[in-house]
Amino acid sequence: MLRRALACLGVVVGCILVAILAISLIGGSLFIRQTFPTIDGTVKVAGLHSTVEVYRDRWGVPHIYADNAEDLFFAQGYVTAQDRLWHMEFNRRVASGTLSEILGEATLDTDRFIRALGWRRVAEEEAGALQGETLTLLEAYAAGVDAFRDSHRGSLPLEFTILAFEPEPWSPADSIAWAKVMAWDLGGNWEAELLRAQLMEAVGEEKAAELAPPYPDTAPLIVPPEVGDYANLGIDSLLARSAELEKFLSGGLGVGSNNWVVDGSKSATGMPLLADDVHLGLQMPSIWYEVHLVGGGFNVEGYSFPGVPGVIIGHNEHIAWGVTNLGPDVQDLYLEKVNPANPDQYEYQGQWLDMEILEEVIEVSGQDPVLERVQVTRHGPIITPVVEDLSEVIAFRWTALEPNRLIEALFMLDRASNWEEFRAALELWAVPSQNFVYADTEGNIGYQSPGLIPIRGEGHTGLVPVPGWTGEYEWQGYIPFDELPSVFNPASHFLVTANNKVVGDDYPYLLAYDFAVGHRAQRITALLENKEVLGAEDFQRIQADTYSIPAEIFTPYVLQIEPEGFLQERALNELRRWDYRCDADSTGAAIFQVFYVKLVENTFGDELGEELLAEYVGAWTWHHIALEEMIQEGDNLWFDDVTTPEKETRDDIVLRSFADALDYLGNRFGDVPHAWEWGRLHGVTFVHQPLGESGIAPLEMIFNRGPVEVGGSANTVNAASFDPEEPYATTDGVSQRLIVDLSDFDNSLSTHTTGQSGLVFNRHYDDMIHLWQGVEYHPLLWSREMVEQNQEGLLVLEPR
Numbered sequence: 005m006l007r008r009a010l011a012c013l014g015v016v017v018g019c020i021l022v023a024i025l026a027i028s029l030i031g032g033s034l035f036i037r038q039t040f041p042t043i044d045g046t047v048k049v050a051g052l053h054s055t056v057e058v059y060r061d062r063w064g065v066p067h068i069y070a071d072n073a074e075d076l077f078f079a080q081g082y083v084t085a086q087d088r089l090w091h092m093e094f095n096r097r098v099a100s101g102t103l104s105e106i107l108g109e110a111t112l113d114t115d116r117f118i119r120a121l122g123w124r125r126v127a128e129e130e131a132g133a134l135q136g137e138t139l140t141l142l143e144a145y146a147a148g149v150d151a152f153r154d155s156h157r158g159s160l161p162l163e164f165t166i167l168a169f170e171p172e173p174w175s176p177a178d179s180i181a182w183a184k185v186m187a188w189d190l191g192g193n194w195e196a197e198l199l200r201a202q203l204m205e206a207v208g209e210e211k212a213a214e215l216a217p218p219y220p221d222t223a224p225l226i227v228p229p230e231v232g233d234y235a236n237l238g239i240d241s242l243l244a245r246s247a248e249l250e251k252f253l254s255g256g257l258g259v260g261s262n263n264w265v266v267d268g269s270k271s272a273t274g275m276p277l278l279a280d281d282v283h284l285g286l287q288m289p290s291i292w293y294e295v296h297l298v299g300g301g302f303n304v305e306g307y308s309f310p311g312v313p314g315v316i317i318g319h320n321e322h323i324a325w326g327v328t329n330l331g332p333d334v335q336d337l338y339l340e341k342v343n344p345a346n347p348d349q350y351e352y353q354g355q356w357l358d359m360e361i362l363e364e365v366i367e368v369s370g371q372d373p374v375l376e377r378v379q380v381t382r383h384g385p386i387i388t389p390v391v392e393d394l395s396e397v398i399a400f401r402w403t404a405l406e407p408n409r410l411i412e413a414l415f416m417l418d419r420a421s422n423w424e425e426f427r428a429a430l431e432l433w434a435v436p437s438q439n440f441v442y443a444d445t446e447g448n449i450g451y452q453s454p455g456l457i458p459i460r461g462e463g464h465t466g467l468v469p470v471p472g473w474t475g476e477y478e479w480q481g482y483i484p485f486d487e488l489p490s491v492f493n494p495a496s497h498f499l500v501t502a503n504n505k506v507v508g509d510d511y512p513y514l515l516a517y518d519f520a521v522g523h524r525a526q527r528i529t530a531l532l533e534n535k536e537v538l539g540a541e542d543f544q545r546i547q548a549d550t551y552s553i554p555a556e557i558f559t560p561y562v563l564q565i566e567p568e569g570f571l572q573e574r575a576l577n578e579l580r581r582w583d584y585r586c587d588a589d590s591t592g593a594a595i596f597q598v599f600y601v602k603l604v605e606n607t608f609g610d611e612l613g614e615e616l617l618a619e620y621v622g623a624w625t626w627h628h629i630a631l632e633e634m635i636q637e638g639d640n641l642w643f644d645d646v647t648t649p650e651k652e653t654r655d656d657i658v659l660r661s662f663a664d665a666l667d668y669l670g671n672r673f674g675d676v677p678h679a680w681e682w683g684r685l686h687g688v689t690f691v692h693q694p695l696g697e698s699g700i701a702p703l704e705m706i707f708n709r710g711p712v713e714v715g716g717s718a719n720t721v722n723a724a725s726f727d728p729e730e731p732y733a734t735t736d737g738v739s740q741r742l743i744v745d746l747s748d749f750d751n752s753l754s755t756h757t758t759g760q761s762g763l764v765f766n767r768h769y770d771d772m773i774h775l776w777q778g779v780e781y782h783p784l785l786w787s788r789e790m791v792e793q794n795q796e797g798l799l800v801l802e803p804r
Contacts, residue, residue: 036765038159041086043797049155051078051147052803056299058083061794063782064760064768065294073137073300074144077313079801081148081174084293088310088762089153090161091289092178093171094693095311099181100124104374105367106167107694112368116390119364119376122405123188127181130407134176138412142176145313149174161763163695166703179312180411183435186309187404189284190436193466194335194400196518199619201468207611214642215608216626217633260520261328262547262721264528265441265449266498272539273747276443279543280317280326283723284739288690288709289762289769292740294754294784296791297418304418305749305786307740307756314414317742319752322421322445324744327438328501332457333516334403334437336479338383338472342397350381350397351473357382383472399472401479403456408434423450423492430454431485439501443746451491451499453506457483457515467517483513500528502721521628523553523719531721540753543743548779549721555584555596557632561658562599568663574677575666588683588715595680597717598668601728602661603631610646621728624718683713686726688734690758690773709758709770712777722779741781750790753781 043060056079059067066083070076085092097103101118103111118124134142150173153160157170164170196216203212263280271277284291295315296305306318317326343349349356360380367373379386383399409432416429426442430452437455442448458479460466470477489507491499503520531546532538559579567573575595582592604627609617620627634640638654645652652660669680691697692707714734716724724737740756755775761768775781785791 036162039161039763040766041083041761041763043799046800046802048802048804049082049151050804051151052801054803056801058799058801059791060796060799061785061791062796063294063772064796065296065785067296067305067785067791068298069788070299073302074140076297076299076302077141077144078148078151080295080297080308080313081145081150082152082801083148084295084308084310085149085152087760087768088289088293089149089171090163091762092149092174092311093164095182095185095309096174096178099127099178099185101364101366103694104369106169106369108369109371112366112374113390113392115366116374116376117387119366120378120385120387120390121400121402122362122378122380122385123184124177124181125362126405126407127177127184130180130409130411131175131177133407134411138409138415139176141313141415142179142411145179146174146176166695174311182309182311183410184404187435190329190331190438193331193333193516193518194337194402196623197335197337197466197468199623202616202619203612204468206613206616211611215620215630216623217629260503260524260718260723262500262502262524262528262723263326263328263439263441264498264500264532264546265326265443266532266538267443267449267493268447270497270532270536270538271747272537273745275445275447275745275747276324276449277538277540277543277746278319278324278326278441278443278449278742278744279547280328280441280740280742281547281723281738282317282327282740283725283737285736286688286690286734286739286757288692288696288707288758290739290757290759290772292756294756294760296785301419305784306742306754310762312414313411314418316414317740319744319746319749320418320420321749323426324443324746325417325426326441326742326744329503330437330439330453330455330506331503331516331519332437332455333466333514333518334435334455334457336383336401336458336466336477337469338381338399338401338477339469340381340383340386340397340399341473348379352382353473353475359386381472398469403458403482404435406434406456408432408456410434422446423448426450427452427490439503439506441499441501443744445746447746448493449497449499450493451489451501453489453515454485455488457488457513459483459513465517466514483515487513489515498532500525500532502528518625521554521625521632521719524721524723527551527553527721540743540745540751544753544779544781546721547738547741547743550586550593550715550717552584552586552593552596552717552720554600554628554632554717554719555582555586555593558600558603558635559584559596561635561654562596562662564655565659565662568659571666571670571675571677572662575662578677578680586682586715586717586720588681588686588713590682590715591678591680593682593715593717594669594685595665595677597682597686597726597732598665599661602664602668603657606645606657606661606664607631607634607642611642618729624725628719681713682715685732686715686724686734687711687713688724688737690770707764709773712773714777738776741776741779742784743781744784749786750783752784752786754784755781 053075054071056075057069068079101115104115200216203215260283265278267276268274292307293310295308304315304320306315308315341351343356348359362378364376365373381399384401387400388394388397413429413432420426420429433454434456440452442450459481461480464477502524504522504525505519567576578591586593604621634642643652643654643657673679689708689710695703696708714724716722718725724734726732727735743753745751755772757776759768759770759772785794
């Protein structure tokens with residue numbers, strides 16, 4: 005898609021490429037260096053009220069000191085734009101559905117889908133309701149971005165030159181809209197609804213329940229009788245549209261995370277230690293931007309999203325926090341009945357109601373604008389017109405499409421000084437729902453889940469699309485904040501979250517049916533319990549851990565195979581020596597991971613067919629839960645291949661899958677098992693958006709980095725998920741790592757994937773990749789003394 009988009013730029017791109025190639029040969033040229041940030045000296049900037057000092061440390065992290073909050077966030081906007089203006093611009097266009105304005109018709113379908121959902125519409129509604137300090141600080145951030153843009157029109161990042169346009173002014177709605185994108189990334193329940201419906205249509209309700217077992221497996225999978233069946237919904241097209249959108253986002257198959265915290269009784273320092281690593285799509289530049297903000301009541305450091313003020317994950321002088329995705333069911337698809345006499349009306353409880361009609365004008369490079377007519381029901385926008393071959397009228401309901409006060413919550417969180425203020429901030433945190441772990445300098449630790457999580461009526465499971473016309477499947481409100489899961493100073497002296505099940509079955513509300521398998525949480529808990537007292541070095545080892553619990557479960561069945569030939573014997577010897585760690589240099593890991601994918605294909609492919617199997621293989625949690633139970637039953641009917649006259653057993657399918665895995669690896673690397681290292685198969689390329697997948701080799705060479713060999717898998721603590729269609733290349737994984745020492749913040753550690761800069765050829769464009777790959781860190785400098793000792797530059801911003 006993007007290859008066609010950039011090809012449409014034709015001669016313009018071709019001519020610019022000649023210049024780029026010349027520039028790339030002399031990366032220190034004046035043209036390139038003009039795009040680099042000024043990090044030393046004094047710059048006068050219109051819009052400031054007083055002087056601001058910006059220290060950049062040796063890793064490119066800005067430490068911003070201001071006299072007041074307004075100047076502080078002005079400077080954050082200015083400094084972030086120095087390093088990430090293109091990244092901010094691209095994110096803004098994704099969130100607003102305006103990619104086609106610069107990339108042409110190739111991204112039009114994606115823009116139409118985003119416009120129908122209305123991320124930007126809701127962001128503008130929220131921005132219009134802002135008042136007081138929240139509005140002031142968002143406007144200050146935007147003013148800082150624009151101050152940089154206006155003073156550097158002749159030296160904007162290279163992407164603007166290649167694509168031949170300049171960015172428009174920044175606005176508070178631009179910052180808010182990106183929060184909607186992240187909520188979308190972390191709230192994919194609607195895709196699970198669609199896949200469940202497909203499975204039910206393919207194999208029936210009872211078998212679908214075996215393939216998609218809720219975690220826990222509690223309520224029955226009931227098809228609402230008014231729907232009949234899902235054969236004609238056009239689900240394939242809707243899932244395909246989602247897959248196209250995922251290319252522009254930071255999430256994907258492996259969206260998840262780990263965090264944990266121990267109190268002083270388990271810490272070598274006598275004070276809490278907190279760890280956090282968030283699993284998202286891996287891209288160039290990193291999704292994160294580290295920053296330290298001091299002034300106007302703020303003293304907070306950690307990870308920000310370029311384009312969004314404040315710190316999302318990190319610590320201030322009193323508390324620290326980390327997040328993982330809770331994964332609650334906050335989305336529903338409603339089938340609507342449209343009035344045959346008036347297509348702008350829909351039925352609800354026996355009456356025809358008028359839809360809200362909105363018009364979205366989409367600018368498209370190289371052609372006339374496209375007018376998108378959006379219909380909105382009480383259940384949300386109708387997405388049928390923007391999905392080819394979607395036969396039914398489907399409305400999309402999602403908590404993030406209701407205006408909220410997330411940015412206000414973020415500012416409160418950044419200044420919270422204790423557990424009560426922390427919870428007060430999270431009470432306003434509407435989306436995305438997260439697992440927050442907490443620690444403070446008084447020695448307390450805690451856990452809180454926030455967010456708008458719907459309460460559904462009896463008979464509404466949220467598992468599949470439901471009829472919208474009966475009124476029987478309406479949300480009954482949201483779980484009250486004080487009744488959301490929360491723990492303070494647990495008797496265990498530690499807390500762990502890894503997208504696993506949050507509460508027991510006696511909890512009075514349904515959070516979700518689908519959680520992560522639980523292997524990462526199980527492994528982290530075991531490692532924390534193995535030592536009475538832990539230090540930061542222990543936390544580092546845990547974040548680097550690649551032990552695979554699924555390998556421990558499944559490998560013994562492979563080792564029961566009677567080898568057929570010398571190659572199988574050598575491969576089995578590799579597995580016998582394997583310690584179940586998915587390190588990059590591990591042969592056993594390569595054999596097992598390919599074997600497992602083949603096991604899924606050979607077990608379920610005969611019943612599901614090629615297209616549905618491809619979707620199901622990506623549902624890692626479902627088939628892991630299913631197969632971990634089925635593998636214990638040698639004669640489970642799922643192992644029988646219905647396309648053959650024989651009745652296959654588990655052992656037959658295990659042998660077939662093992663043989664298929666060896667064929668794949670042998671064809672890829674030769675019949676020499678000790679050369680089948682997991683990292684060779686499982687590398688990651690950090691792809692620039694959009695130029696890194698343009699199909700134009702010089703651009704991809706300049707802007708992309710990698711491939712980089714990595715270990716891990718979706719179920720190891722050091723997570724690195726892969727798409728088997730790639731095949732096996734890492735697509736999602738650990739996007740940042742944080743360890744906070746509450747006894748001395750200067751001892752805290754951090755890293756993220758690529759580097760602080762989004763400017764190609766800048767030294768901080770890719771200088772963190774080796775740290776990330778090796779699970780190494782840089783110090784998260786806190787005290788002014790340590791910041792000044794490690795400074796790379798001091799930029800003084802003065803009012804003009």
